[in-house]
Structure formats: C-alpha cells, structure tokens
Amino acid sequence: MSPRCLAVLADGPDGPLPAPATLAAVLALPPDEQLEVLTGWVVRRPDWISSPGVPVTSVMIGPGLRQAVAAGTVRPIATRLSAIPRLLMGRLRPDVAVVGAFEDRRFGGGAPHWRLAGSPGFAEVAACAAVRGVVIERWPGLPPRRAPALPECRVIGVIERADPPDPPPTHRAGPAHQEIGRLVAGLIPDGATIQWGPGMIGASVVAALDKPVRVHSGLVTEELADLADRGLLVGEACAAYLWGGPRLTAMVDAGRLQLRPISYTHDLTAISGFERFVAVNTALQVGLDGAANVEVAGGRLVSGPGGHPDFAAGAARSPGGLSIVALPATAGSASTVVARPSVVTTPRSDVDVVVTEFGVADLRGCTDSERARRLIEVAAPDHRDGLRSSHDLPITAG
Numbered sequence: 001m002s003p004r005c006l007a008v009l010a011d012g013p014d015g016p017l018p019a020p021a022t023l024a025a026v027l028a029l030p031p032d033e034q035l036e037v038l039t040g041w042v043v044r045r046p047d048w049i050s051s052p053g054v055p056v057t058s059v060m061i062g063p064g065l066r067q068a069v070a071a072g073t074v075r076p077i078a079t080r081l082s083a084i085p086r087l088l089m090g091r092l093r094p095d096v097a098v099v100g101a102f103e104d105r106r107f108g109g110g111a112p113h114w115r116l117a118g119s120p121g122f123a124e125v126a127a128c129a130a131v132r133g134v135v136i137e138r139w140p141g142l143p144p145r146r147a148p149a150l151p152e153c154r155v156i157g158v159i160e161r162a163d164p165p166d167p168p169p170t171h172r173a174g175p176a177h178q179e180i181g182r183l184v185a186g187l188i189p190d191g192a193t194i195q196w197g198p199g200m201i202g203a204s205v206v207a208a209l210d211k212p213v214r215v216h217s218g219l220v221t222e223e224l225a226d227l228a229d230r231g232l233l234v235g236e237a238c239a240a241y242l243w244g245g246p247r248l249t250a251m252v253d254a255g256r257l258q259l260r261p262i263s264y265t266h267d268l269t270a271i272s273g274f275e276r277f278v279a280v281n282t283a284l285q286v287g288l289d290g291a292a293n294v295e296v297a298g299g300r301l302v303s304g305p306g307g308h309p310d311f312a313a314g315a316a317r318s319p320g321g322l323s324i325v326a327l328p329a330t331a332g333s334a335s336t337v338v339a340r341p342s343v344v345t346t347p348r349s350d351v352d353v354v355v356t357e358f359g360v361a362d363l364r365g366c367t368d369s370e371r372a373r374r375l376i377e378v379a380a381p382d383h384r385d386g387l388r389s390s391h392d393l394p395i396t397a398g
Contacts, residue, residue, distance in 0.1 A: 004034040007135075008094035008126045011040025011060065012119030012219075013166045013243035016100045016137035018159055019047070020054045026135055026157040027096060038092060039065065039074075040084070040122060041306070043166040043243070049073065059084055059092075060304040070300055078295070081218065081240075082266040082310045085125040097126035098135045100161065101150050102143035114150040115143040116259075117161075119219075119241035124261045127153045137161050144253040148260070168244045169221055171203040176328045176357040181208040183355050184326050188213065189276050195311045196223075196280040198243065201326050205280050216274065218265060218307035219243060220257070228256060240265040266307050271314025278322045279315035281308050284331070285341040288372040288391060290348040290363045292325050293341035305345050312350040322352050329356040335383035337375050339390035354378065 007023055009016055017039075024035050036055045042064035049056065049068045057075045058065050068074040079087065088094065100117035116123055117139040127134045133156035140161065173181070181204025188194060193214040196202035198221055206223040214234045215224060219241035225248060227233045238258045242248045251257035264270060271277060283292040284302075294308050295301060315323040325346075327336050337356070348368075354361040354375060361374040369391075376387045 003032065004036050005029055005095045005132075006036045006038060006092070007096045007098055008038045008088065008092075008122075008130070009040075010097070010099040010118075010121060010123035010126060011042065011062075012121040012241040013043045014100065014118035014163075015040070015042065015121070016098045016161075017042070017044070017046045017163060018098060018135075018137065020051065021048075022159060023096075023098065023135065026159055027132075038094065041241070041304075044163075057092075058304075059087070060306055061301065062303075066300075066302050076301060076304065078304055080266075080305045080309045081122075081262050081307045082268060084122050085261075085263045088122060088125050088129045094126055094130045095132045096135055096156070097123070097130040097133075097153075098137060099123045099127055099150065100137045100139055102139050102141065102147065104143055114155070115147040116150055117143065117147070119243075120148055120259050120261045121240055122262055124148075124151055125263060127151055130154075132156060135159065144249055146252055146255055146258070166243065169198060171200045173200045173204045173207075177201060177204040178208075179357040180326050180328070180355055181205045183357075183360055184280055184324055185209050187322060187324065187353065187355075187360065188278050189320065189322075192276045192278045193274045194278045194280060195271075195307075195315075197282055197308070199282060201282040202280060205326070214274075215239070216265065216271070216277070218262075218311065220248065222247060224248065224257065225251060238265060262307075266310040268310065268314050268317075271311060272317035272321070274314075274318055274321070276320040276322075277315050277318035278324065279311035280324050280326060281311060281346075282327045283308075283325050283336070283345075284327075285336050285338050286325055286327065286351075286354050286375065287341040287344070287348070288337070288339055288375050288387065289368050290325075290351040290354060290371050290375065291341055291344045292346040292351055293343050294345045296342040297331070299342070309346045309350065312346045316350045316352055323350055324353045324355060325351050326355040329358055329378065329380040330383075335380055335387070337379035337383070337387060339387065356380075 133154035
C-alpha cells in the first residue's frame, strides 16, 4: 500500500482551498505518496473537487460540496461539530493542516507571528494535531487587532491567498419567515444568551428582536452587526465562524466579536452553563415526536449535523434555556412536519419548542401523543388530516 498524506483544510467561509497539485508541490511529496484531503464546511465549490486521484472526505457538507457529495466524489462523514476535535486528535489525525493566516508584522524581528484569518472553526486543533506541520495560506494586509493567534506549531510551507472572499449570504425573507421571526422573538426571555443558525429564519428572528441579548453562536452573519447597531447586543459576541463583510471584521477589531474555536463554542458544558441560553435553529423536517432532520432533503444528503445537535442539547439543559426549531410549514408543496423524519439529526429529547408560521408548539413536559397533537396544530392546514391519519400508529410513552 502506498503511503498517504492526509491534509486537513481549515473550514468555514473564506477557508483555504488550495489545489491538491499546489499543496503537493509545497510539501514536496514523492510520486508514490497519496495526497488525501479532509474538509469541513465549504461555501464555494473548489474547481478541483472532482479531480481524479485525490480522495476527499468532508465532516460537514456546505453548499460548495453538495454536488460533489451527490456525485460520489466526496465521502461524507456525519458528525456533530463538538466531536471534530476528538476526531482530529485521533482517527482522523492529519499529517498536514492548511490554515489561513495573516502575518502580523507589528511585532517586528524574529520569527513570523501569525494570526488566523477568517473563521477559527477547527483550524487551531488541526494545527496542533498535524503530525508533519502546518501550511499557511497567507492573507494580504494586516489582521484585525483582536484576531486569534495561531497556536505554536511547526510551519512547513507558505502559499499566497489567491481566492476572492466568499460573498456574504443574501436573504429574501417572505411573510412566512417574518411571522416565524416574530413568534420566536416573543419566546426569548429577558437576559437571554442566544444562538441562531444562518439563513432566512435566523435573519428574521434577529430582525424581530426588541430586547437586549448576549450572543454565543456557531456562525454569525451581518445580522449580528445589525443587532449591535440597534443597541441590542450586550457585551462581546462569541462565535467560531463569521460570514460577512467589513462590518463583522470591524466588530472583531473593536472587541465586540470574539472569535473562538469550536472546542469552546460548541462545548456542551460551556453552552449549558449559560443561564437562559436560547438556541434558534431550523430544520428540513420535524417528526411528530419533535425529532429534527437537518441533513436529508428529497432523498439527498445536503448537509451534516453541524452544530444543530450541540446547541439544541446545550439549550435544553441550560437553566431557564430553550431549544427552538423554527421552520416554514411547507417546502414546495410538501409538509415539513412529517410522521417520521428521513433521518434524526437532533433527538426529540433536545427539542423544546417547534415554531412555524401557523404557531408555536411547546413540547416541554408532553407525552409523545401530546407532542404529535401540538405539532399537527402548527402544520400547514392542508396536511393536518394526513398527519392525523399517520398518527394512528401506536405510540408508547417514555
């Protein structure tokens, strides 16, 4: 068997995506050594992703990898984000980590001082775990003053950043999303610390907020800057990923947004340690027992678990906390409230409340039969009779 070199690419928006040929040249790999690539959440589709002869594995399917996963050219691994550090220190330990970083010249003299560019994500743990060392994708210019430092590691190569920034997400929230945002915002208690997922649901919830909150989240977008501009952000926000423009960078520079690795942001003990922690996430489907599917749509794998089960579990255990799943009642003509989801990403025990544009289903303290009844009441009216018929299947308590 030929020797292999496993290269882990730091994940998230603006993460490094060097071509395998470029990386192999920087590493001076011998012809008989097989380069393998491990990615996380990827926004843009790399040109090389379907290149023959380069095995690619992903621990989190982002929009840039969905086609490649469907085509079978990327091997997906289903894992929650909080488990990735353990994997990178164990079964998926990399030979090489590739991370984006600024060379901070403000210190002058001596060895280069590197500060992480873009999202910390799992970059730090990958850099610390890499057996051979770290390849830096060097970003031009100076870093934000409070960008996290790259931990001490062995830098074995430097390549120049050539890719443009990933464009920020755009949201076109319709009436259903706006109503969901209003309903969810009404559930958030005073003094809450909140997390929200990216997309129209999260954007609509933040837009509807009318009370000050703290923010501890996985990924933040421009909605965080909007929240701060309205005077509703308490203290420093904390996140592992940022996806946006200069306003978010300015928040990092000013100390209003602290970037931390997923080993902290997604840690169950840290999340559940907040009082009144409210997790606001969406789903592709919710079963009549409250279990959520965020991975499979139309029989195709389109995402991974990500931070959904981490934040839901933490919020469900937080004193005064709340785990919310919010979603439109239909996707096309199909009901998103279903008898059984295609796959269970987050179990029913970690979902407190489900919100659609038709109302709020509070599942706390309910038996499965009561959960089903409440969920049918917030399903799209045209689908409620069919859901009632499906609920004739025996359901046992506990």
